[in-house]
Amino acid sequence: MNNFDFYNPVRVHFGPGTVKDVGLLSKEIGTKVCIVSYRNLGFLEPLCAKVVQLLEAEGIKVYTFFEAEPNPDITTIARGADFCRNNEVDLIIGLGGGSAMDAAKAVAAGVFYKAELWNMVYSRQYGTEVVPPEDALPMLMIPTLPATGSEMNQCSVVSNRVLKEKSFIWAECLYPHTAIIDPELTVSLPAYQTACAAADSISHVLEIYINGEEDSPLQHSFQEGVMRTVIDYVPLALNEPGNIDARANLQWAATCAINGWASPGDAWTPIHQVAHNLTSLFGVAHGASLSALMPAWMKSFSSRRKNRYLQFALNVMRVVPGGKSEDEIIAEGITAFEGFLKAIGVPVTLNEVGVKDTDLDSIIDGVKKVSFGEGGMLSCIPPVSAEDIKKMLKTAQPA
Numbered sequence: 001m002n003n004f005d006f007y008n009p010v011r012v013h014f015g016p017g018t019v020k021d022v023g024l025l026s027k028e029i030g031t032k033v034c035i036v037s038y039r040n041l042g043f044l045e046p047l048c049a050k051v052v053q054l055l056e057a058e059g060i061k062v063y064t065f066f067e068a069e070p071n072p073d074i075t076t077i078a079r080g081a082d083f084c085r086n087n088e089v090d091l092i093i094g095l096g097g098g099s100a101m102d103a104a105k106a107v108a109a110g111v112f113y114k115a116e117l118w119n120m121v122y123s124r125q126y127g128t129e130v131v132p133p134e135d136a137l138p139m140l141m142i143p144t145l146p147a148t149g150s151e152m153n154q155c156s157v158v159s160n161r162v163l164k165e166k167s168f169i170w171a172e173c174l175y176p177h178t179a180i181i182d183p184e185l186t187v188s189l190p191a192y193q194t195a196c197a198a199a200d201s202i203s204h205v206l207e208i209y210i211n212g213e214e215d216s217p218l219q220h221s222f223q224e225g226v227m228r229t230v231i232d233y234v235p236l237a238l239n240e241p242g243n244i245d246a247r248a249n250l251q252w253a254a255t256c257a258i259n260g261w262a263s264p265g266d267a268w269t270p271i272h273q274v275a276h277n278l279t280s281l282f283g284v285a286h287g288a289s290l291s292a293l294m295p296a297w298m299k300s301f302s303s304r305r306k307n308r309y310l311q312f313a314l315n316v317m318r319v320v321p322g323g324k325s326e327d328e329i330i331a332e333g334i335t336a337f338e339g340f341l342k343a344i345g346v347p348v349t350l351n352e353v354g355v356k357d358t359d360l361d362s363i364i365d366g367v368k369k370v371s372f373g374e375g376g377m378l379s380c381i382p383p384v385s386a387e388d389i390k391k392m393l394k395t396a397q398p399a
């Protein structure tokens, strides 16, 4: 296993109904709060009103920046940072799914960032030196979608619609102070969003599991646990949307998938690096962009990491090995996983998300621009070339 430096300071306040404590928990951190959430609040409107009420009951001055769009744009972040700076806000609350929380984090850092905000974002395009932020306002996160894990990590994913890029900021100052993880907030999620969230949670560990280090048994056990939990509980949540036990397990699995515990020393996310381009170029929802690629990725690259895929088949998809060859077990595992994704209702091909053959080169160009490493390859074990990606994308487009 690799050396690593692990740090995660986030206080987690977990459980059904815990959002009621937002006033008391916020009072410990700040006195002038800005809630960052979506431009179209939709079904979150009553929750936002309740949070405002709970904060004001504790004597906290509340501002709102309900301007985040799905895949928040860097221009929105800039406006949010100006708004918080001008109002001398001392605590940011991110309320919503990944886009709301990531916008909140980028705004919190943007308040102090002196240079062009896009310089915070990891991208190799134009040879620009990435300068991660070093300071941010304290943050409290209230996730309403069990997916991105943003509530307990140091990452914020943002977009630049002018450059047609989607990438991430990675900085220690982006760890929230506190996360209130209340599974009751997810019971009204529509089925498709529940399924897309599950695909995202799985991908956060699956990608490392099949593309990362071989000799990391404890990490692999963590990753298997996250995947099995999601695979077991998402059908229950889809059949019984109000099943709070299912919702709680999905919430905690999503958080643990990407808070660092499952993968210290190992952080390969090559499928995300390709999938981000489906979003930035064609507007495909994040979870769907991943589910549309995962089966093709596995079919394309399983022969390079047979042991990892064998473990996946046996320990995650619970393939019964009796009398089968290793290759048969691996193939059965991938088929079972693809079947699971289909069954929960997410796309498993590029055709289903409207990506055409003529679009493939633009996807590859995007991956090259943002994510290719020094050696002209996409980083993972073993590294993946542009030609490999093209073949994989074609596999995701069955005739």
Ligand SMILES: [Fe+2]
Residues within 6 Å of the ligand: 148, 200, 204, 272, 286
């Ligand atoms: Fe993700």
